[in-house]
Amino acid sequence: MLALADEPLNMSDAAAVLLTQEQIDELLERLPGWTLRQVDGIPRIEKTYKLKDFAQALALTNRIGELAEQTGHHPALLTEWGKVTVSWWTHFLGGLHRNDLIMAARTEQLAD
Numbered sequence: 001m002l003a004l005a006d007e008p009l010n011m012s013d014a015a016a017v018l019l020t021q022e023q024i025d026e027l028l029e030r031l032p033g034w035t036l037r038q039v040d041g042i043p044r045i046e047k048t049y050k051l052k053d054f055a056q057a058l059a060l061t062n063r064i065g066e067l068a069e070q071t072g073h074h075p076a077l078l079t080e081w082g083k084v085t086v087s088w089w090t091h092f093l094g095g096l097h098r099n100d101l102i103m104a105a106r107t108e109q110l111a112d
């Protein structure tokens with residue numbers, strides 16, 4: 001089975017369907033440290049990475065920003081001294097698509 005991070009993103013609207021709670025739970029098992037959170041009624045997956053200082057937090061922020069620009073799929077990013085909080089959801093669906101879990105897996109690779 002393809003690793004989540006290696007799967008292609010599906011950006012076609014036609015195939016854009018929200019994940020069921022069961023699918024989310026199953027996929028989150030493969031993403032250590034990622035949690036499901038509702039904000040204004042919209043589900044998102046979120047993780048806070050710990051870094052040694054602000055410069056490192058900013059560097060990770062920029063790596064994630066580059067990934068977002070390359071893929072056309074963008075997270076919410078909170079950059080603090082020693083921390084970066086990354087949140088993924090699909091804006092036009094108002095919820096979670098498989099793409100969001102794929103992007104979380106790719107975020108993990110950037111944080112190494």
Ligand SMILES: C[C@H](O)[C@H](O)[C@H]1CNC2=NC(N)=NC(=O)C2=N1
Nearest residue numbers: 072073074075089090091092093
């Ligand atoms: C026009 C632009 O491509 C769209 O607004 C993209 C930008 N990045 C995006 N990112 C996310 N997470 N969800 C979207 O629906 C989305 N749409």
